[in-house]
Amino acid sequence: MKKFIALLLATLMIAGCFAACGGEETPENKANEIVIGVQGPLTGSAAQYGIAVANAAKLAADEINAAGGINGTTLKVVTADDEADPGDKAVSAYNSLKDQGMQIFLGTVTTGSGLAVIDQTAADNMFQLTPSASGDDIIEAGDNCFQICFTDSNQGSRSAQYIAENNVATKVAVIYDSSDAYSTGIYNNFKAEAANRGIELVAEQSFTKDSKSDFSAQIQACKTAGAELVFLPIYYTEASLILGAAKAADYAPKFFGCDGLDGLLAIEGFDTSLAEGVMLLTPFAADATDDATQAFVSAYKAAYNNEIPNQFAADAYDGVKILAKLIEENNITADMTAAEICEILKAAICAEGFEFYGLTGAGAALTWDASGAVSKDPAAVIIENGAYKAL
Amino acid sequence: MGFLSNLINGISLGSIYAVIALGYTMVYGIAKMLNFAHGDVIMIGAYVVYLAGSKAGLPPVAAVLVAMVACTALGVSIEKIAYKPLRQATSLAVLITAIGVSYFLQNIALVIFGANPVNFKSVVSIPAIKLFDGQVVISGETSTAIVVSLIIVIALSLFIKKTKSGRAMLAVSEDKGAAQLMGVNVNRTISLTFAIGSALAAIAGALLCSAYPILSNTTGAMPGIKAFVAAVFGGIGSIPGAMIGGILIGVIEILGRAYISTQLADAIVFGVLILVLMFKPTGILGKKISEKV
Numbered sequence A: 001m002k003k004f005i006a007l008l009l010a011t012l013m014i015a016g017c018f019a020a021c022g023g024e025e026t027p028e029n030k031a032n033e034i035v036i037g038v039q040g041p042l043t044g045s046a047a048q049y050g051i052a053v054a055n056a057a058k059l060a061a062d063e064i065n066a067a068g069g070i071n072g073t074t075l076k077v078v079t080a081d082d083e084a085d086p087g088d089k090a091v092s093a094y095n096s097l098k099d100q101g102m103q104i105f106l107g108t109v110t111t112g113s114g115l116a117v118i119d120q121t122a123a124d125n126m127f128q129l130t131p132s133a134s135g136d137d138i139i140e141a142g143d144n145c146f147q148i149c150f151t152d153s154n155q156g157s158r159s160a161q162y163i164a165e166n167n168v169a170t171k172v173a174v175i176y177d178s179s180d181a182y183s184t185g186i187y188n189n190f191k192a193e194a195a196n197r198g199i200e201l202v203a204e205q206s207f208t209k210d211s212k213s214d215f216s217a218q219i220q221a222c223k224t225a226g227a228e229l230v231f232l233p234i235y236y237t238e239a240s241l242i243l244g245a246a247k248a249a250d251y252a253p254k255f256f257g258c259d260g261l262d263g264l265l266a267i268e269g270f271d272t273s274l275a276e277g278v279m280l281l282t283p284f285a286a287d288a289t290d291d292a293t294q295a296f297v298s299a300y301k302a303a304y305n306n307e308i309p310n311q312f313a314a315d316a317y318d319g320v321k322i323l324a325k326l327i328e329e330n331n332i333t334a335d336m337t338a339a340e341i342c343e344i345l346k347a348a349i350c351a352e353g354f355e356f357y358g359l360t361g362a363g364a365a366l367t368w369d370a371s372g373a374v375s376k377d378p379a380a381v382i383i384e385n386g387a388y389k390a391l
Numbered sequence B: 001m002g003f004l005s006n007l008i009n010g011i012s013l014g015s016i017y018a019v020i021a022l023g024y025t026m027v028y029g030i031a032k033m034l035n036f037a038h039g040d041v042i043m044i045g046a047y048v049v050y051l052a053g054s055k056a057g058l059p060p061v062a063a064v065l066v067a068m069v070a071c072t073a074l075g076v077s078i079e080k081i082a083y084k085p086l087r088q089a090t091s092l093a094v095l096i097t098a099i100g101v102s103y104f105l106q107n108i109a110l111v112i113f114g115a116n117p118v119n120f121k122s123v124v125s126i127p128a129i130k131l132f133d134g135q136v137v138i139s140g141e142t143s144t145a146i147v148v149s150l151i152i153v154i155a156l157s158l159f160i161k162k163t164k165s166g167r168a169m170l171a172v173s174e175d176k177g178a179a180q181l182m183g184v185n186v187n188r189t190i191s192l193t194f195a196i197g198s199a200l201a202a203i204a205g206a207l208l209c210s211a212y213p214i215l216s217n218t219t220g221a222m223p224g225i226k227a228f229v230a231a232v233f234g235g236i237g238s239i240p241g242a243m244i245g246g247i248l249i250g251v252i253e254i255l256g257r258a259y260i261s262t263q264l265a266d267a268i269v270f271g272v273l274i275l276v277l278m279f280k281p282t283g284i285l286g287k288k289i290s291e292k293v
Helices: A002-023 A047-066 A088-099 A111-124 A152-165 A181-196 A216-224 A236-248 A291-303 A311-329 A338-348 B002-031 B038-055 B060-086 B091-113 B140-162 B164-174 B176-181 B186-211 B221-234 B239-260 B265-279
Strands: A033-040 A074-081 A104-107 A128-130 A145-147 A171-177 A200-207 A229-232 A254-257 A279-282 A379-384 A387-390 B129-131 B136-138
Touching: A033 A047, A033 A088, A033 A111, A033 A311, A047 A074, A047 A104, A047 A291, A047 A311, A074 A088, A074 A311, A088 A104, A088 A111, A104 A111, A104 A311, A104 A338, A111 A128, A111 A145, A111 A181, A128 A311, A152 A181, A152 A229, A152 A279, A171 A181, A171 A216, A181 A200, A200 A216, A216 A236, A216 B002, A216 B239, A229 A236, A236 A254, A291 A311, A311 A338, B002 B038, B002 B136, B002 B140, B002 B164, B002 B186, B002 B221, B002 B239, B038 B060, B038 B091, B038 B186, B038 B221, B060 B091, B060 B186, B140 B164, B140 B186, B140 B239, B164 B176, B164 B186, B176 B186, B221 B239, B221 B265, B239 B265
Parallel strands: A033 A074, A033 A104, A104 A128, A128 A145, A171 A200, A171 A229, A229 A254, A254 A279
Antiparallel strands: A279 A379, A379 A387, B129 B136
16 A cells, blocks of 8 residues: 555656646737736735736736727736845746746835845846835846835935925934844934934844844833834834734834835734824825825726725836836837846936936935936824825 | 832733743643644634634634633644654654644734734723823733733642543643553643643634733744743643743843844843753743752
């Protein structure tokens, strides 16, 4: 009996090998479509970002295709999940996108995963437009990578600037994730700018990815130091725990965060009263009254279960529209290789005269320089009655 | 005041470690195996509390009871399927199996409950105690964790000393072979140990996620390891030792984070463990067993 089972298993294994070989055919791009690859955390603790980006990218592509495509060419969005992992999962997600015939890369969503693939995208000469990987070093690796979001140095210094100019607080504490590139990057820039602006940093607390459930000691340190405001350059899952820990310690400072806090209100089962009064920097507020935002929000809600899009969705929606504009202006066709497209686009996006008006520019034009950074100003929003409100 | 608050936070974290460590120490003391899947049984327990309480609308106490029943069934089946066939195998084989079970549970939870963390609604409704004009706050979760862990330690000690099945456990832990010769059903005793350990895991899961309300499939992993350290620290196999070890590890972790370095807190915890084991290899309350040659 045992021998029979062993034989059966061995046969299955060999069959499995053949099946795998069969699956590795290079996908042929028979339809007249340009394939855009979206990579981000579709599951895990930052999943809201990846899902928002994937949803909005598909929405934008569907709108373009429904209107007849670009010069007769349609857009196809393919996705891969990297779980916001800064290592092998990011690389395999990128490889799986290439297997799916990706010609333009709209990713990554998070900085940590981005740093894991930028060398590879540069080597592949893959045009990369990241909706939300805001790390400064994301765009430094190669000349093929451009951002739609503002950089971490921008977020850190703008946060300090906003707090100082609006007299939000003078005694400030920071809690950041020392094991995360995004969080540490913002913290360092915030610290430097705070010193210039006369903000007193009374407590600098950190945590790591191995110890991110108990924040009582960090909150206690902020409370003891008498901080009026706690700056949280971190992601929303940990922020929800910090808000809970502050309430448990009967400590009610102001909280101020960056784009990583977006998503706080959408955590399943989260008591949104904890987030009341939390301020964050974001380039997009879903309650803005301009036509473009309203049209986008209602289309997104109609397509995705009445969910209100966050700034990541807006960044991705802009991203696809930027790509569409570039494709149209430069006569990109579906039969070009990724490297050919990249050669054209990386010159075109920072060329004199290319500008884009979208959801995340606050009415101003977005332009790019050769470094890959975008010209864009973050705006502040505050959480009131369980919703974001522009400040 | 800051120090007092930190101390209380440490005791709070420590009493949760203590409840988890009790599960490790019972199973090790009696079955002589390290059940590395214990932390993941905790995670499953917390999910059951979440589903029964927040989703199905049961009152918190009932939800915890449901979770205890579910975890008991899970623990006993794990023992029957994964560990019992290895009763005569080397301890290394059992250890590797336990790690396998741990990953199995984590991944099965990923498939069933998804990868998005959920916010766990606290099962504790006791109001917080405020001292010194609100400068020191003892949350309801903290006082519950401390009281519950004390009750469990006392109840377990009494159970082992006073009841027949408890004394059977003691006998099995001293000498399996001799216990069997004296008419103790070794297999049933080990199953009972797993049942009790897993029921404790459900309570630990409810306490852990009430205090730190983010629940995902890896929630039990790190606390499980810390609690294992606590069990070794207190003297693995000793029930009061697990309690003392748990509280000490919690206090060292929080004070280390508050006064030395937030980044080195874990390193300090494990550093203290190494120091203790250098001078007292069996842990604080561990018995010195002289091996007969």
